[in-house]
Amino acid sequence: MAGSTARAGLPDPVLPMLAVDGELPAAGYGYEIKWDGFRACLQIAAHGDVRVTSRLGNDVTRTYPDVAEAITSALAGQAGVLDGELVVLDESGRPDFGRIQTRHQRGPNSTLLRTNPVTFFAFDLLHLGGETLLQAPYEQRRAALADLDLGDNPRITVPPYYTDRDVTPADLLDVVEQQQLEGVVAKRLDSPYQPGKRSRYWIKHALIKTQEVVIGGWKPGEGRRNGMIGSLLLGAHDHDGQLVYIGHVGTGFTERALEDLQRRLEPLHRATSPFDTVVPRDRARHARWVEPLIVGEVVYRKLTDNRNSERRLRHAAWRGLRPDKEPREAKVPPLH
Structure with missing residues (x-):
């Protein structure tokens, strides 16, 4: 299944259309649940070959062979391109x-494939049978996606979408919150697909406050973490492209995550801070600085402005690495 970025018969990859943050509009939109995983594009050849590409356009077919193998016959001999999310569900069916x-x-081993099976949540159809659907309205693309006969394959599913005829955005958010899901995305029913663009045609409303961050350094811990990572020093890029310090995180790590971070960060050591703004003295003291190349994600309770109008994440906890994101994509969050 794996191969180069160009393989005979495979449609070209499509960079994903992205949503902006905001309140959910009341009418004229389709509402989808926001699935907590990694964005991906699936390209399927008429002869059944499959390529999986990441949000950045990288070929990750060998990372998700279970998804690639499951979808070889999904389009019944037609070439096509699907947009969606790679998700692992827990025992209760939540991402x-x-x-x-x-x-x-x-190249995951058989144990990992068995214990953490991935499902592709397909929420858009971009090409089918040699025809592009990029200029077709969202509602039409969704109807074409629903018409695909994907069978009962557990590795691929088409989640439903709703309109204001079915449910109000507020009621849907209530249901999503009760089920402890991430949020809702509203997509204008008459909107085209805009590859690689963050568009106001799509508006996301997250119930969990998360922030993509660039790791700029770490501080050694104490006790069991003596000499190891105690906390990470975090940054994000402002509108001028500067790497701004926005806080630290010292909770939410598993032992395995800490060991993995230590292994990744050690080779990136540098003598000086990578941040373009001043790191508070108590955080900078004894800090081990690193090249700002690794992107992660934290969940946080509150965002504040200090006396110098500098943003700070409060009560942050580590969620994990974001290998599907580039450092420049981590932006300073707005105050709400």
Whole structure:
């Protein structure tokens, strides 16, 4: 299944269309549940060959062979391109972000494939049978996606979408919150697909406050963590492209995650801070600085402004690495 970025008969990859943050509009939109996983594009050839590409366009077919193998006959001999999310479900049927991270490694062994099976949640159809659907309205693309006969394959599913005729955005958010899901995305029913663009045609409303961060350094811990990572020093890019310090995180790590971070960060050591703003003295003292190349994600309770109008994450906890994101994509969050 794996191969180069160009293989005979495979449609070209499509960079994903991205949503902006905001309140959910009341009418004229389709509402989808926001699934907690890794964005991906599936390209299927008419003869059954499959390529899986990441949000950045990288070929990750060998990382998700279970998905690639399951979808070889999904389009019944037609070439096509699907947009969606790679998700690992827990025992209660909810997305488990930690487990999809565990799966994100090239050539997973049979144990990992069995204990952390990935499901592709297909929520858009971009090409079918040699015809592009990029300019077709969302509602039409969704109807074409629903018409595909994907059978009962557990490795691929088409989640439903709703309109204001079915449910109000507020009621849907209540249900999503009760089920402890991530949030809702509203997509304009008459909107085209805009590859690689963050568009106001799509509006996401997250119930969990998360932030993509760049790791700029770490501080050694104490006790059991003596000499190891105690906390990470975090940054994000402002509108001028500067790497701004936005806080630290010292909770939410598993032992395995700490060991993995230590292994990744040690080779990136540098003598000086990579941040373009001043790190508070108590955080900078004894800090081990690193090249700002690794992106992670934290969940946080509150975002504040200090006296110098500098943003700070409060009560942050580590969620995990984001290998599907580049450092420049981690932006300073707005105050709400």
